[in-house]
Amino acid sequence: MGVKLSLGVSLGAVLAIVLVALVGAQVSSLQPIFGIFVPYAAFVIFILGFIYRVVDWGRSPVPYRIPTTCGQQKTLPWIKNDEIENPSSTLGVIGRMILEIFAFRSLFRHTKAEMASGNIVCGGSKWIWLGALAFHYSFLIIAIRHLRLFVEPVPAFVNGLGIVDGMLQIGVPELYITDVLLLAAVSYLLVRRLIVPKMRYISLANDYFPLFLILGIGISGVLMRYFIRVDIVSVKELAVGLASLHPTVPEGIGAIFFVHVALVSTLFAYFPFSKLMHAGGVFLSPGRNLANTNRAKMHVNPWEYPVKIHPYEDYENEFREKMKNAGIPVERE
Amino acid sequence: MANIPKYYESLNIDFKPPRGNWMDRPLNIKPGIYCYPARPEVLKKAGMNDRSDWGKYWVIEDEDWELPDDWKERFLNKMRDMLGKYRTFKIYMDICVRCGACADKCHYFLGSGDPMNMPVMRAELLRSIYRGEFTKTGKILGRLAGARKLTKDALRQLWYYMFQCSECRRCSVFCPYGIDTAEITIMGREIMNELGMNIAWIQESVTKCLFTGNHLGLQPHTYKECVDTMLMDIEDNVGISFEPSWNRKGAEILFVTPSGDVFADPGIFTLAGYLLLFEHLGLDYTWSTYASEGGDFGYFTANEVAKRMNGKIYAEAKRLGVKWILGGECGHMWRVLNQYMTTWHGPIDFLEEPVSPITGTKFENAKAHKMVHIMEFTADLIKHNKLKLDPSRNDRLKVTFHDSCNPSRGMGLFEEPRYVIKSVCNHFYEMPENTIREQTYCCGSGSGLNASENMELRLRGGFPRQNALRYVREKYGVNMLACICAIDRAALPPAAQYWNPDVGVCGVTELVANALIMEGEGPRTHNLRGFEIATWEPEP
Numbered sequence: 001m002g003v004k005l006s007l008g009v010s011l012g013a014v015l016a017i018v019l020v021a022l023v024g025a026q027v028s029s030l031q032p033i034f035g036i037f038v039p040y041a042a043f044v045i046f047i048l049g050f051i052y053r054v055v056d057w058g059r060s061p062v063p064y065r066i067p068t069t070c071g072q073q074k075t076l077p078w079i080k081n082d083e084i085e086n087p088s089s090t091l092g093v094i095g096r097m098i099l100e101i102f103a104f105r106s107l108f109r110h111t112k113a114e115m116a117s118g119n120i121v122c123g124g125s126k127w128i129w130l131g132a133l134a135f136h137y138s139f140l141i142i143a144i145r146h147l148r149l150f151v152e153p154v155p156a157f158v159n160g161l162g163i164v165d166g167m168l169q170i171g172v173p174e175l176y177i178t179d180v181l182l183l184a185a186v187s188y189l190l191v192r193r194l195i196v197p198k199m200r201y202i203s204l205a206n207d208y209f210p211l212f213l214i215l216g217i218g219i220s221g222v223l224m225r226y227f228i229r230v231d232i233v234s235v236k237e238l239a240v241g242l243a244s245l246h247p248t249v250p251e252g253i254g255a256i257f258f259v260h261v262a263l264v265s266t267l268f269a270y271f272p273f274s275k276l277m278h279a280g281g282v283f284l285s286p287g288r289n290l291a292n293t294n295r296a297k298m299h300v301n302p303w304e305y306p307v308k309i310h311p312y313e314d315y316e317n318e319f320r321e322k323m324k325n326a327g328i329p330v331e332r333e
Numbered sequence: 334m335a336n337i338p339k340y341y342e343s344l345n346i347d348f349k350p351p352r353g354n355w356m357d358r359p360l361n362i363k364p365g366i367y368c369y370p371a372r373p374e375v376l377k378k379a380g381m382n383d384r385s386d387w388g389k390y391w392v393i394e395d396e397d398w399e400l401p402d403d404w405k406e407r408f409l410n411k412m413r414d415m416l417g418k419y420r421t422f423k424i425y426m427d428i429c430v431r432c433g434a435c436a437d438k439c440h441y442f443l444g445s446g447d448p449m450n451m452p453v454m455r456a457e458l459l460r461s462i463y464r465g466e467f468t469k470t471g472k473i474l475g476r477l478a479g480a481r482k483l484t485k486d487a488l489r490q491l492w493y494y495m496f497q498c499s500e501c502r503r504c505s506v507f508c509p510y511g512i513d514t515a516e517i518t519i520m521g522r523e524i525m526n527e528l529g530m531n532i533a534w535i536q537e538s539v540t541k542c543l544f545t546g547n548h549l550g551l552q553p554h555t556y557k558e559c560v561d562t563m564l565m566d567i568e569d570n571v572g573i574s575f576e577p578s579w580n581r582k583g584a585e586i587l588f589v590t591p592s593g594d595v596f597a598d599p600g601i602f603t604l605a606g607y608l609l610l611f612e613h614l615g616l617d618y619t620w621s622t623y624a625s626e627g628g629d630f631g632y633f634t635a636n637e638v639a640k641r642m643n644g645k646i647y648a649e650a651k652r653l654g655v656k657w658i659l660g661g662e663c664g665h666m667w668r669v670l671n672q673y674m675t676t677w678h679g680p681i682d683f684l685e686e687p688v689s690p691i692t693g694t695k696f697e698n699a700k701a702h703k704m705v706h707i708m709e710f711t712a713d714l715i716k717h718n719k720l721k722l723d724p725s726r727n728d729r730l731k732v733t734f735h736d737s738c739n740p741s742r743g744m745g746l747f748e749e750p751r752y753v754i755k756s757v758c759n760h761f762y763e764m765p766e767n768t769i770r771e772q773t774y775c776c777g778s779g780s781g782l783n784a785s786e787n788m789e790l791r792l793r794g795g796f797p798r799q800n801a802l803r804y805v806r807e808k809y810g811v812n813m814l815a816c817i818c819a820i821d822r823a824a825l826p827p828a829a830q831y832w833n834p835d836v837g838v839c840g841v842t843e844l845v846a847n848a849l850i851m852e853g854e855g856p857r858t859h860n861l862r863g864f865e866i867a868t869w870e871p872e873p
Contacts, residue, residue: 002352002353002354003352003354006477009477053427056423057420057423057424057427058420059417060416060417060418060419060420060422060423061418061419061420062419062420062421063418063419063676064672064673064676065672065676066421066513066516066672066743068502068505068506068511068513068742068743068771069741069742069743069744069745069771070506070742070745070771071745071747071771072745072747072748073698073744073745073746073747074698075696075698075709075746075749076694076696076709076712076713076716076749078716079712079748079749079752080748081745082745085745085771086745088698100509100511104509106434106506106507106508106509106510106511107432107434107507107509109506109507109772110434110507111437111438111507111767111772112437113348113437113438113443114348115346115348119800119803119804120443120796120797120800122765122767122768123767124767128432128433128434132432132509192433196433197349197350198348198349198350198433198436198437198448198451199431199433199436200350201350201351201355201448201451201454202431202433202436202451202453202454202457203431204431204478204479205477205478205479206477206478206479207430207431273469273470274470275427275428275429275430275431277427277428278428278429278430278509278510281424281427281428281510282428282509282510282511284420284424285421285424285428285510285511285512286420286421286424286511287421287505287508287510287511287512287513287516288510288511292744292745294671294672294675294702294744295671295675295698295699295700295701295702295704296697296698296699296700296701296702297700297701298675298676298679298680298681298701299675299676300676301676301677303418304676304677307637307640307641307644308380308641309641309644309645309648310543310544310641310645311648312623312648312649312652315544315545315546315623316623318544319552319553319554319622322552322553322554323553323554323580323622325554326553326554326557326558327557327579328553328554328557328579328580328622329579329580329581329582
């Protein structure tokens with residue numbers, strides 16, 4: 001399958017979801033399906049699927065201590081160890097994981113190698129780190145901002161976040177920085193896959209699909225907020241209804257809302273079965289979440305079993321005369 | 334052996350992959366890139382795989398491989414088994430987002446431009462089979478989900494590229510999820526090992542080691558003879574004579590080092606270094622002919638085989654009744670010792686917690702394991718002023734240090750060797766930042782790939798390291814590359830011959846021994862290599 005087909009299929013799938021939602025929104029009898037059933041189903045699939053995947057990983061043991069050590073080990077007392085990059089304690093591991101999860105530490109190390117007149121030139125390159133960070137954090141902030149639709153009264157920190165996010169512009173509706181950032185970051189991640197030959201080579205349809213999906217979510221959200229307005233009171237009514245398990249679909253919510261909900265639902269349902277599970281996997285990655293106490297402590301492998309070692313006795317039996325002649329001590333003469 | 338192209342004369346590597354999907358591209362098998370296959374009788378002798386039920390051994394170029402009828406089942410059963418045994422394997426199959434952070438980190442990719450040598454692609458070879466054979470989405474969506482079925486072509490491709498990974502872990506440093514391609518290669522190799530698909534260079538070493546105690550197959554008397562020869566050279570160059578002890582019961586310390594140090598130049602000078610250092614200290618230690626190998630080529634075949642080979646070290650320590658074990662300079666040996674050894678055989682209650690008999694330092698980091706790295710041991714000695722040193726004897730040397738992959742990314746041994754080198758040499762220079770410590774480049778021949786028939790692969794893989802070496806050679810006049818790995822000492826010299834012809838390769842303990850002022854020594858006019866100290870230029 002070529003790039004064109006991967007792209008076509010991914011984009012086509014997202015457009016199909018948009019189309020189905022648009023059609024569904026026109027038929028009032030279908031609105032409960034798109035407004036209530038689909039979101040609930042997606043949410044349940046997400047939760048159960050996520051749990052299933054994590055439990056499934058957890059069922060496979062971590063037999064050996066194999067952290068990738070990116071700093072000095074804890075050794076002699078006068079040698080300073082790097083507790084974050086090569087942790088010797090649980091506290092160090094927590095530090096390492098916090099940096100990894102919240103600051104994308106390993107990605108921050110990224111270098112770019114190029115050939116220049118017969119030499120490899122290798123230098124720091126922070127774009128992918130910056131793009132990933134912008135993408136994940138704007139997504140997170142947008143998700144938290146959405147809480148204002150689901151709960152009443154709206155918690156102060158959600159309102160506060162919205163104010164900070166929108167501080168670039170005074171007026172109604174204020175432009176959220178994260179909306180712009182998210183769309184820019186997703187576009188960057190997508191364009192990068194398309195124009196960098198190495199990225200194009202390694203990309204699959206299931207790399208393009210989530211990007212198109214998130215792009216669709218962002219665009220439909222932005223359209224709904226700034227251009228094709230929906231009735232926000234009705235939206236809130238529906239959202240609070242969903243959250244309090246007494247869902248109703250009020251009249252007159254615009255069609256774009258159903259598109260947005262359908263895309264978000266797809267993302268939720270798709271999540272546990274895709275690479276998006278890196279969100280759960282990063283916590284469980286033995287390359288990062290183990291302390292390098294390999295030699296200081298005894299670690300037990302649940303499936304370890306005894307193996308046949310060529311015994312010394314057999315070795316001596318085979319070489320006894322040669323050993324004696326060479327003056328190497330033997331057990332039996 | 335294939336002709337080695339003189340690629341270094343007009344290095345023209347294109348990192349840009351071709352267009353189109355890799356799954357559609359036929360495998361382009363190039364001589365000089367792959368190793369010869371393991372002979373069935375050698376596998377059988379090691380008790381690893383009885384292939385007598387299915388014909389002759391396979392050869393990569395052969396169109397039709399004579400695999401057993403149930404090869405597919407064997408492969409998939411083994412893979413299923415390993416997915417259940419290793420969380421690493423399972424998670425690493427699932428969570429890669431193909432962000433490309435690893436893509437330009439592999440020395441084989443940088444030296445060859447082969448897109449399948451991007452770590453992500455190497456893993457993707459196995460991952461695509463995982464998706465196609467083990468996941469529902471892959472079974473339903475097929476190639477749309479990046480999945481494919483296990484076919485003979487897929488197997489051939491898998492074999493070709495699993496033996497183009499030196500398991501150096503450089504890519505895992507940069508992966509946002511810590512995905513360790515070395516771990517994936519280890520799994521891939523173990524699965525293929527089920528079908529008898531290993532390489533001769535690894536398997537011959539494994540089988541020899543299982544029965545004689547070391548990879549080289551040196552019998553006890555020969556092993557001792559090798560050391561005796563070195564002792565004669567020491568007498569010539571240092572002016573003292575002494576005898577270490579062999580298989581001695583009741584010694585305080587058992588010393589284990591890779592057999593490469595006993596046999597091959599320039600490793601033998603590191604061996605001389607150990608001998609002189611221990612003699613200088615009057616250490617109560619012994620060599621063992623039975624546990625005469627620290628390296629563990631079993632690690633490149635299957636977990637169980639690695640364990641069988643490694644087990645001899647503890648067994649011998651127990652038999653001899655030593656207190657603890659000291660380990661020499663070696664890369665994957667220390668990775669295996671550090672990551673697996675106590676888990677395989679522990680708890681180790683027949684040994685004592687290691688304490689340096691010279692300084693009284695307790696090696697708390699080796700408390701459960703009971704084995705100390707010679708760099709930890711030596712650094713401690715120097716810190717406590719227990720060595721009489723004359724660093725000026727190394728003045729002709731401008732030294733740089735090659736962080737060997739395994740002690741770097743499998744242990745975090747960075748400061749000890751640097752401290753030791755700076756204490757015994759007056760001229761030390763670091764290679765560029767992105768090529769040392771955890772970002773160090775592989776010598777190009779690790780994980781059992783230091784055969785001769787794959788020399789082109791080795792030289793291409795060694796290119797990034799040599800390129801960085803050339804930088805310090807041109808800038809500072811560096812003429813000696815120190816390292817702490819026996820495979821490095823075997824692999825770096827041929828690569829240096831191409832790139833840095835006037836740079837020598839040595840172990841750190843060789844530098845230590847050259848600087849050691851031995852009691853009763855003659856006039857030290859010559860170093861351990863027999864070169865005059867005053868005018869010593871390293872070998873070309």
